[in-house]
Amino acid sequence: MRDRVQYLSGGTVHTIDGFDPKLTLLDHIRLTRRTTGTKEGCNEGDCGACTVVLGRLRDGAMVYEPVNACIMLAGMIDGCELITVEDLAGPSGLHPVQAAMVAHHGSQCGFCTPGIVMSLFALYEEGVRPVTRQVVTDQLAGNLCRCTGYRPIIDAALAACAGEVGGAAARDRAAAATVLADLADEEDIFIGNEQRFFAAPASIDALAELYQAHPDATLVAGATDVGLWITKQLRDIAKVIWLGRVGRLDRFVETPEALSIGATVTHARAEAALGGIDPDLGELMRRFGSRQVRASGTIGGSIANGSPIGDLAPAMIALGAKIYLRMGSEGRAMPLESFFIAYGKQDRRPGEFVVGVAVTKLRPDEAFRCYKVSKRFDEDISAVMGAFKFSLLDGVVADARVAFGGMAATPKRASATEEALIGAVLDDGGTWTRALDAIAEDFQPIDDVRASAAYRGEVARALLLKALVEVAGAQSEETRLIGRREASHVAA
Structure with a gap:
């Protein structure tokens, strides 16, 4: 059993021990390491000012991904390479992403700039070429800039990522992979005591045993929600079991x-x-x-x-x-x-x-549709999310599964709607009415700051209608901001 966390940063292996289980990575970076280029903004993983990049050894290759340091626990970087904005420039000058941000005037006040640079650095290192505007905007969906506006930032990204990864900016992935492979072990981690600890079991059996002994502990996987308990709700989480080593x-x-x-x-x-x-x-x-x-x-x-x-x-x-x-x-x-x-x-x-x-997976006789309705297109919580699977026989719905999020206290199936859909004829919209009306039997929608109950009810009905229209043969370009063809391309 190990009583410390170990990670690679700046070519050196660092260790953390004796820390509080709820210590965030951002606090470790700024308050312990004193590398203050990484900023604290919203402290809830929305603005991206705290973005750093973690390198992980996956299937024998190094993978670099941006993460929000403000809601990630410090103990979760065990076995990773931590890269902050201070690590990018070298003896030969700025990293290409940094140089492009300067050349294209991608910064004004500069508070958000380190996080933006780190997100673009991850895109650069990912090596996806060519990089389109859509790829860049997807990469920057978690980074806010209130001063500069996004056009020069996107221009900088397109310029920096136009060529292949290499030259003076190329990271020594092989050296990093060797270090991370040496750090990898099958030891359980336990830091603290029986009343207050950060633990990271290395096997599912060790996890089962530890969690049975401490059922009051908080299980943490990615901490994208638990992090908010710490930074926003100010909960004092005494026992943390991180699942990342299982x-x-x-x-x-x-x-x-x-x-x-x-x-x-x-x-x-x-x-x-x-x-x-x-x-x-x-x-x-x-x-x-x-x-x-x-x-x-x-x-x-x-x-x-x-x-x-x-x-x-x-x-x-x-x-x-x-x-x-x-x-x-x-x-x-x-x-x-x-x-x-x-x-x-x-x-x-x-x-x-x-x-x-x-x-x-879907059978050839099944059709699936799902839609998210939110106030913002990117990085927003749904007001209503609807998902629909239809089993079809000669243009008639033989079976259906319908589920909604945002309509009840839990994600919920719409059983009355499913029953009413059976026998609906795709070529006859009049046979859909009973199912559309049945949504009101299945749900008394919740009413909160994101949407009223009346709005949610109307949207749920409209989404079912939209799914039926599309499955009946309407082209998605007639019913979407983004068509199914483009969605398939983006997902790939």
Whole structure:
């Protein structure tokens, strides 16, 4: 068992020990390391001023991803390479991204600039070429700039990422990979005492044993929600069990018939495979938070959190997903919709944790649609999210699964609507009316600052109508801001 966290930064291995379990990475960077180029802005993972890049060894290769340091716990960088804005310029001068920001006047007050530079640095290192304006705006969805405006920043990104990664700016990936491989071990981490600790089990058996002994501990995967408990709600979280070292939880298995996703697989890793099930699912994932959020947030964390306005759960419910749980040595499975009991309450016993989810892929006779409605297009919480799967036989709906987020205290299936859809004829809109009216039987929508109950009810009805219109044959370009063809391209 190890009593410290170790990571690579600036070519040197650093260790952290004896720290408080709720210490954030941002506080470690600014207050302990005294590298203050990384800024604190919103402190909730929205503005991007705190963006840093983490390098991880994945399948034998280095992968660099932007993350929000303000809501990531310091202990979560174990075994990673941490790159901050101070690390970019070298003896030969500025990094190409920094030089392009200067040349294209991409900064005014400069407070947000370090985070923007780090997001663009990750894009540069990703090596995707050519880089289009859409790719850049997706990369910057989690970075706000109130002074400069985005045109010069986007111009800088396009200029910096026009060529191949290389030259003086090229990172020594092989050297970093060697160090991270040396740091990798199968030791459990435990820092603290029985009353207050940060722990990171290295196996699923060690996790099960530790969580049974401390069922009051907070399980942390990506911390995109738990981080807010610390920075906004000021909760004193005494016991943290981080799941990032549990190897079996990050498994990702795809067959021609199904997709099995471990609880700690991030949204970024799952994005392409989910988009392969259907382009709408790929577009949903593209709009799931920001690059920083998707690089940290996990599939299991999103589901275990049980938010009524989470986007992923309704889509997976419509696809007929199953969830797998474990407590001690015992495991169990259930349909995903059965996991959500009431607001903030899931069918998860003390000491029990989510292992993963499994989604069956679409058959040739099935059609799927899902839509997210929010005030902002990027990085916004849904007012209503609707997901629809229709089994079709000669142009008639033989079976249906319909689920909504934002309409109730939990992600919920619309059983009356599903029943009313059976027998609906795609070529006869008059046969759809009963199903459209049945939404009012299934839901008495919630009413909050994001949307009124009346608005949600009308939107849910409109989304079902939209799905039926599209499945009946309307071109998506007539009904979308972005068509299914473009969504498929973006997801890929």
